[in-house]
Amino acid sequence: MGRSIDQDVHAAFVEFRAKEDDKCLSVQCIYCQQIRAKNTSRQKQHLLECPGLQNQPNARPQSNDGGMPGSSSGYGPAQGLAGPNGMANGMSTPQGTPAGVSMPNRPSLPPGTSFSQGPMGAGPPNMTPMQQRPTPKPKPTPKSASGGGNIPAPPLDDVHAAFVEFRAKEEDKCLSVQCIYCNQIRAKNTSRQRQHLLECATYQNVMKESIPANNLLHRFEENDVARSLSIPTPTLELDFRMSVKLNPKISVGPTMFGQRNWISFIGGQWAGRWGKGVVIPGGQDNQLVLKDLATRVEASYLLQTQDEPPAYITVKSIGWRTGPKDVLERLQDNQTADTTPPTQYKFRINLELETGDERYAFLNTCMWVGSGCRRGAEVIYDAYRVG
Structure with a gap:
């Protein structure tokens, strides 16, 4: 069939x-x-x-x-x-x-x-x-x-x-x-x-x-949960620029950690995405200079906004200025510092801001990293908010 x-x-x-x-x-x-x-x-x-x-x-x-x-x-x-x-x-x-x-x-x-x-x-x-x-x-x-x-x-x-x-x-x-x-x-x-x-x-x-941590030279074991976690990558966004005028440095002298310098602030100004204002005189930088002239900066100062009434914001910054020794030597002199391009050395800082003013309360939980330059008796840096 x-x-x-x-x-x-x-x-x-x-x-x-x-x-x-x-x-x-x-x-x-x-x-x-x-x-x-x-x-x-x-x-x-x-x-x-x-x-x-x-x-x-x-x-x-x-x-x-x-x-x-x-x-x-x-x-x-x-x-x-x-x-x-x-x-x-x-x-x-x-x-x-x-x-x-x-x-x-x-x-x-x-x-x-x-x-x-x-x-x-x-x-x-x-x-x-x-x-x-x-x-x-x-x-x-x-x-x-x-x-x-x-x-x-x-x-x-x-x-x-x-x-x-x-x-x-x-x-x-x-x-x-x-x-x-x-x-x-x-x-x-x-x-x-x-x-x-x-x-x-x-x-x-x-x-x-695709997880960045798994493409490093060393990585977690295959079955470790840390190998499977995808964590957001932080972003950086330019938030404000600050200019600070400096008094002549005072040498505290060599200590067990290195040469200690004390530098007070004449004042300055700042401007950014969320406001502008001035740096109130009286801030200070407690510097530590190592043998190779790499310099650790630890500064604190006070910002005032141009609002009416103004708000006051404290700033704490910690960082390092590093680079070739001959370049760092030129930065020690106010005249040669003006002619030294900031691309020849690295001046990086971490910043924290704090205020009790409700208008700027969002600053209390933010983080910033800064990139700066030295110009004679002035320091200028850009602050990038970490997102």
Whole structure:
């Protein structure tokens, strides 16, 4: 007895589910690798238009009524077809990106990944029907392969960026998605896509390598939770500039730590994003100069805003002025200090501000780093707020 039309249609497709709990079956054409929802009528129509089938010389319809000897459906066996539900090795799969899918700002693909598609639609990568396995299922990624799943759940934007959406046919109502890290195909479902990423070994490894601390010369052990934590990187934003006039330094003399100098402030001015004002006279810098002339600065002074009534803000700064010894020698002289470019030495400080005025209470919990220069009897520096 000859085979029925439905039998030959089913023989041309492999059924599969992306997940065992998915209710809808998908099918893949063994001739062109196209993926579509399981629907016998549409599968028949696809075979009438399938370019992959047309390219098989032994599988083309041989008669006016679409039939050929030995086949009641009009489709002969494809080259390499091993049986009703399988295909022998040797059929090539075209390479590319799922049809109609644009991927702006997508993360870079891990090495060795690729997408496959047929001429009429999108297909999953490396998913060749296997002999005598009518419903192949992708193997779930073991949780242990991702280092214990320590990477936190990805945000929604990252979930969308990690999958490519596609339809086998424009008229299909259900979207499928493909993971760009391991190429697994599944039905579109944001919650399950996020869960998939938590179990995807390739995604986990890519995320770990993107953590800056894991690219240092030395790193934590593989299973240490500190290796899987992604911590925000601080930012710097220019917040204000300050100019301070100095009195002549007073030498306290050499101590057990180095040469100690005492410098008081005449006054100065400041201006920035959140206000401007003056530096009140009376601040001081307690300097420590080492043998190589590297200088530790430890200063405290008082700012006054131009508000009415004014606010008062205390400033504490600690830092170092370092560089080549001949350059630091020139900074000791007020005349040569004016002609010494600040790019020839490094003057860096940490700053803390404190006030009891409610208008500027936000300053109490901020941090700043400063970059300064010495100009004779004046010090000028920019303060960058750490974000």
